[in-house]
Amino acid sequence: ASPGYCWPFQGSQSEVLIRLPTQIEPTAVTILHPSKISSQLGTASSAPRDFTVSVSLCRGTGGWNLAVGLDEKGKDRTLLGTFTYVMQKEPTQTFLLENGIPRAFRFLKLVIQSNWGKPGYTCIYRVQVYGKAVGTNALTETHM
Numbered sequence: 209a210s211p212g213y214c215w216p217f218q219g220s221q222s223e224v225l226i227r228l229p230t231q232i233e234p235t236a237v238t239i240l241h242p243s244k245i246s247s248q249l250g251t252a253s254s255a256p257r258d259f260t261v262s263v264s265l266c267r268g269t270g271g272w273n274l275a276v277g278l279d280e281k282g283k284d285r286t287l288l289g290t291f292t293y294v295m296q297k298e299p300t301q302t303f304l305l306e307n308g309i310p311r312a313f314r315f316l317k318l319v320i321q322s323n324w325g326k327p328g329y330t331c332i333y334r335v336q337v338y339g340k341a342v343g344t345n346a347l348t349e350t351h352m
Contacts, residue, residue, distance in 0.1 A: 214254070214331035222330060223319040231312035232339035237261055238302040239293050240334035252295050254326040261288045261305060263313040285317065295324050300334075312342040 217224075241255035262285045288305040316337055323330040 212333055216329040216331050218329055220323040220330055221321055226316045228314055231314050231342040233312050234305050234339040236302050236304050236338040238336040240300045243299045253324045254331040255295050255324050256293050256320045256330055257324050258292050258321040260290045260319045262286055262317045
């Protein structure tokens with residue numbers, strides 16, 4: 209099975225705001241990057257290395273409040289975890305988020321702080337977000 213296409217970010221640091229299809233209480237994220245062996249380029253140095261996941265308040269055009277929830281201190285970002293994608297492990301890695309925030313959010317921010325040595329770009333192949341959808345007992349999975 210093919211991992212799909214690279215979504216490249218310039219340099220080794222970047223961030224993306226992921227709009228979820230519904231409000232969820234996030235519990236985990238999964239990141240996929242092809243291994244060195246299965247990569248068409250024969251390297252995995254463009255894989256993300258250190259990254260953070262947070263929820264954030266975002267205002268769109270027209271003043272729409274697209275995300276929900278500020279933390280109690282009024283900050284516009286609540287850190288859910290700091291992680292390292294380990295290139296020597298399986299290509300698909302799941303990271304459990306801090307579950308002390310019993311709130312649902314519509315946006316999740318992924319901040320790539322470094323990659324595995326590729327100076328020109330960092331590739332994201334697949335990001336999956338897991339959590340509980342608001343108003344249901346079902347778990348939800350969202351792909352990017």
